[in-house]
Amino acid sequence: MANSPDPTVIFIAGEGRSGSTVLDRCIGTVEGAASFNEMHEIVHQYQRNKKRCSCGVYPQDCAFWREVLADPELAAALPELVDGFERYDGSRHTVKLLLGAYGKADRERLTRYGALTARLYRRIAEVAGVSVIVDSSKNPSRALILKRYAGLDVWCLHLVRNPVSVAESWRNGKGAMDDNLPTYTQGQTYKRWMLKNLACESLRLTMPYKRVRFEQFTAAPQAGLTEIKQWTPVLRGRSDGFASESEVDFGPFHSLQGNPDRFENGRVTIRASRARPLADSGLSWAQRNLATRYGYGA
Template identity: 35%
Template sequence: MGRSGSTLIERLLGELPEVCSVGEVVHMWRRSLVDDEKCGCGRPFGSCDFWHEVGVEAFGGWDRVDAHELLALQRGVDRTRYIPWLICGRAPAALAARVERYTDFYDRLYTAVARVSGCSVIVDSSKHASLAVCLRQRYADRLRLLHVVRDPRAVAYSWGKHMVRPDATPTSPEQEMARYSPSRAAVQWMTQNSVLAELARRGTPTMRVRYEDFVADPAREFRAIAEFAGGTGATPIGPDGAALLSPGHTVSGNPLRFSTGAVAVRPDVSWRGELRPRNRIMVSALTFPARRRFGY
């Protein structure tokens, strides 16, 4: 789930020579193709040479993609309500056909990214468990799932913050990052993490990483993550715990995607003192069954 520290891990993976990190592709179809928001390199999507080349390779040019039609298709597939059918392999024929068509866009995009970047591993940091379920239909065990989980009380606190989106354009419908109430964040935490755990149980190659373990020893944790992802090369984390980030081409995600240079990796525990006691109790109660499962 978002606000779990996954953007930093994604950026670090993108520093490995075999890996191309592309951000949250699930939001690309609206934020990049319609609103022309900034790429991680700082340029508007439509002015980014990397994504221009990818668009030509994948679709013959982005003008060949009907973004609004694709967004309508997304609404008919990439939703939590469809997960029970898809995860059990019992989707009605119409839904299965939509999934096939929807994931074809992703497959063509990932293939083009691999060709343009020269990388063998593509990291999509989308946070929709429903998208992971859809991609599993196409890729089976070729899909590897890095399941990043964080204490739900910390996640709920982060989702309540006001945060301006630096990549938003005047036409973007979301000028701030989305906000959830503590109760909604707790339900989302339960749902998203439970679905990802179920995918692992059903055989999807999965590595689970707790945010708290990663920030406690980022170099050690990242070495294990890189091995799981199939990447090699020097760990981009110094002995002082600072991560070294170079510019990338991520299409959406946390504002950290624009950061470059040395970035300190340290735990954020502000929620312990700033999350209201009643909200802390409510989130703890709502997430109790799965929270214990993940070690919280």
């Protein structure tokens, strides 16, 4: 275990409700890769044991997570991993992490948190039998922790979706199995959408970065995945789960946190998501400019 190689991490960054579960799972079908959705929550959710793993059982009953945490050093470090997650992992930490603006005690804690996180990812890759992990934690803070403090090879896919659809999705509470997501007003979502996307763009200063438009990806997902495979050397030339341009086989997987779609398994047809017009959307001047820059129009 100590000699296991570090996995490559494909990190999906973006605002919530941008379609990251679909993108995450499509990449997870590539030979040698596995997806786990929002990995920043793994230890927290394992310890709480209140929400089911996507395989259908509670985390502490899931054979996969039990095997991952059979590593004694990791098992002993669970409280430290939760503490690191609560202290440093979240949107409000992004700028500080980017600048490395921490005192000695925080730097030491972050170094230890990073080392334990790297060990956790190595162990997950080892148990899953893969060399590439897809993490759609979405928060740029997580990508920075993985890159700077865990020392992993992180490739950032910045997923954007038009703000009108994102706001509509956040307005409607969505729940399935044990996942009940909060709701936000249109104005709240537009503000989050802009700030989160700008923070995601800052990741290009620190790691390989590629922007993916959700609407473009869902219009031709097989082609979209092929492009991503071409971009990432570790995925290039590998087979994937697509049976046709929009039909893909999602095998069983083990996700402890994410969109309720994480409970969907087997062959799935991905439906194209249309971009919504920006006219009369209530976007501010700057929000609208950003949406236009991402290719969304009137």
